[in-house]
Amino acid sequence: MAQPAVVYEEDVKHESSWDADEALTAVYTAHYTSLVRLGALLLRDTGSAEEIVQDAFVAMHGRWHRLRDPHKALAYLRTAVVNRCRSRQRHLVVVDKHTPRSLPDEPSAEQAVLRTVETDRVIEAMRTLPEKQRTVMVLRYYGDLSEAEIADTMGISRGSVKSHAARASKSLRQLLEQNV
Amino acid sequence: MSDQQPNDPFDDLLRRALAEEADRIEPADALPEIQARARAQRRPATRRPWILTAGAAAIGTAAAIGAFTVLDDNAKTAGDEQLAGSPGTTTSATGSPAVTIPTTAPAPTPAPTQATLPPPSSKATTAPATKGTAEKVQTTAVPVYWLGEKVGTTSAEPTVRLYRTWIKITDGRPAFEAVKMMTSKDSGDPDYYSAWRGAQVSSVTRDNGVITVDFKQLPQTKLDEAAAAVATQQLVYTVQGAMVTPRDRVQITQQGRPGSRLFGHIDTSRPFSRAEASKVQALVWIDNLTDGQVAEPLLTVTGIAAAYEATVNWRATNLKTRESQAKFVNTKEGQKFSPFAIPLKLSPGQWRIEAYLLSAEDGSVTDVDSKTIFVK
Numbered sequence: 001m002a003q004p005a006v007v008y009e010e011d012v013k014h015e016s017s018w019d020a021d022e023a024l025t026a027v028y029t030a031h032y033t034s035l036v037r038l039g040a041l042l043l044r045d046t047g048s049a050e051e052i053v054q055d056a057f058v059a060m061h062g063r064w065h066r067l068r069d070p071h072k073a074l075a076y077l078r079t080a081v082v083n084r085c086r087s088r089q090r091h092l093v094v095v096d097k098h099t100p101r102s103l104p105d106e107p108s109a110e111q112a113v114l115r116t117v118e119t120d121r122v123i124e125a126m127r128t129l130p131e132k133q134r135t136v137m138v139l140r141y142y143g144d145l146s147e148a149e150i151a152d153t154m155g156i157s158r159g160s161v162k163s164h165a166a167r168a169s170k171s172l173r174q175l176l177e178q179n180v
Numbered sequence: 181m182s183d184q185q186p187n188d189p190f191d192d193l194l195r196r197a198l199a200e201e202a203d204r205i206e207p208a209d210a211l212p213e214i215q216a217r218a219r220a221q222r223r224p225a226t227r228r229p230w231i232l233t234a235g236a237a238a239i240g241t242a243a244a245i246g247a248f249t250v251l252d253d254n255a256k257t258a259g260d261e262q263l264a265g266s267p268g269t270t271t272s273a274t275g276s277p278a279v280t281i282p283t284t285a286p287a288p289t290p291a292p293t294q295a296t297l298p299p300p301s302s303k304a305t306t307a308p309a310t311k312g313t314a315e316k317v318q319t320t321a322v323p324v325y326w327l328g329e330k331v332g333t334t335s336a337e338p339t340v341r342l343y344r345t346w347i348k349i350t351d352g353r354p355a356f357e358a359v360k361m362m363t364s365k366d367s368g369d370p371d372y373y374s375a376w377r378g379a380q381v382s383s384v385t386r387d388n389g390v391i392t393v394d395f396k397q398l399p400q401t402k403l404d405e406a407a408a409a410v411a412t413q414q415l416v417y418t419v420q421g422a423m424v425t426p427r428d429r430v431q432i433t434q435q436g437r438p439g440s441r442l443f444g445h446i447d448t449s450r451p452f453s454r455a456e457a458s459k460v461q462a463l464v465w466i467d468n469l470t471d472g473q474v475a476e477p478l479l480t481v482t483g484i485a486a487a488y489e490a491t492v493n494w495r496a497t498n499l500k501t502r503e504s505q506a507k508f509v510n511t512k513e514g515q516k517f518s519p520f521a522i523p524l525k526l527s528p529g530q531w532r533i534e535a536y537l538l539s540a541e542d543g544s545v546t547d548v549d550s551k552t553i554f555v556k
Contacts, residue, residue, distance in 0.1 A: 020218070021215070021218075022480065024214065024215065024218060025211065025215075025480060025482055025521055026521070028211050028214065028519070029211075029482075029512055029519045029520075029521055030512065032207065032210065032211070033205075033206075033207055033512075034202075036205060036207040037202035037203075037205045037207075038202075040202070040205045041198060041201060041202055046205050046207070049205075049207075050207050050208070050210065053207075053210075054210050054213065054214050054217070057214045057218070058214055058217045058218050061214075061218035062218070116200065118193070118196075118197060119196070119197040119200045119201055121197075122193060122194060122197035122198070122201075123197060123201055137194065138198065141191070141194040141195050141198050142195075142198040142199065142202055169190070172190075172194070173190060176190075176193070
């Protein structure tokens with residue numbers, strides 16, 4: 001993996017003395033990019049992901065007096081981003097039913113060229129998964145989160161995480177093993 | 181997770197593909213916007229300023245900055261003293277006369293995706309649409325780009341780079357006002373200037389992914405070819421930044437007609453795309469200080485740099501006592517534009533803060549951004 005994505009242990013020390021502004025700057029510096037990337041993988045729309053992550057940071061700043069800990073702040077941000085992406089996605093599904101197929105962020109020609117064929121196949125296959133399954137897979141393989149962390153972030157049981165992951169893996173394996 | 185083998189090729193494939201996909205996403209720096217919104221949120225009266233109507237926002241802002249009149253149609257930029265102010269300041273700089281922006285609760289558009297602009301309001305008089313759609317009147321903070329000299333330079337590189345300041349637009353059209361600022365006002369920082377000084381902008385309109393900036397008079401400045409290209413991007417970056425549409429191309433016209441030669445070199449017959457940041461943007465920026473601002477003794481200077489081995493050097497010099505502190509910090513990532521933060525503890529007095537990059541070859545200073553501030 002080129003860059004561990006949402007690994008919260010690195011470079012954020014316990015700094016309970018930070019005020020909300022300092023916490024915002026520090027957490028932003030360390031994690032803004034990876035959170036946007038997480039959101040973009042979930043939504044396939046970088047613009048919306050940026051908007052959602054920015055909203056989450058503003059909300060985090062507002063509740064810093066309750067969080068008081070960068071680790072908690074990051075868990076809060078991650079949950080906020082995932083939840084907001086999920087509700088945005090559900091909204092898009094509804095909209096999609098009533099409009100001709102135009103999902104946000106259809107890859108442009110140049111983006112498509114830059115991507116390897118392999119990545120392309122995986123991303124396309126991920127796209128066919130139901131929303132919960134896809135979220136579990138992104139948190140697991142991009143976010144490197146444990147089952148328990150995924151369950152906390154999504155507000156579902158560990159058993160559900162397991163079954164979503166199992167179903168998603170089965171579908172993906174089938175899809176990716178075709179036309180190799 | 182426990183139910184998988186650690187080295188399953190399927191797991192590796194998914195990890196690799198998602199990481200590769202994620203790496204293609206480079207979000208633009210949003211810290212100033214987030215800070216401005218966080219600060220706005222803290223003020224109960226303007227908890228959600230971006231949903232206020234333009235009229236209500238103007239009244240609140242006018243009261244805060246002590247303006248006397250609020251005219252409906254006359255878009256006015258809020259005072260030159262606010263020029264070059266960043267909406268993001270990690271220290272509490274509210275006592276500063278130069279930093280009016282944070283206290284007036286700027287309302288940057290929260291959504292970069294809301295790029296499609298609504299039709300012009302009926303009372304639009306400042307920026308008549310020649311074609312396409314004019315901007316919506318709003319109260320917001322927008323970036324304005326300026327030229328600054330590069331210190332160390334090789335013959336292959338342009339000698340100027342883009343630097344950024346923020347202005348507060350009160351009840352105005354963001355891009356139009358930003359261009360007006362670029363063409364008629366000082367940057368507020370002695371190191372930054374505009375190649376567009378003297379030009380007269382008539383309108384900024386947007387149609388189908390192309391922003392048209394029409395000038396009554398284009399700038400008369402003559403520049404060398406490399407500098408002319410950067411100076412053209414000064415307008416492209418400013419207009420795209422103000423409209424939050426980084427993918428739109430920018431067409432420059434004079435009295436409605438494209439094709440005039442700009443700065444003696446640049447053909448304007450076709451719209452311009454945004455140049456790659458690494459080609460035109462200054463390699464180090466201090467983002468949260470305004471030249472001449474008043475600051476608290478404990479402050480964190482933040483900015484963006486594309487630094488060799490992620491190293492940004494800094495020096496703070498007390499201009500009276502010559503007391504000096506110097507050290508370096510790392511940006512989050514090396515070789516590309518990435519944020520940095522310098523924690524400072526300064527005694528009262530006038531200080532010059534410099535952030536600079538050193539040449540990998542000979543250790544000389546190649547790029548610098550500096551701000552003079554007053555510490556309480």
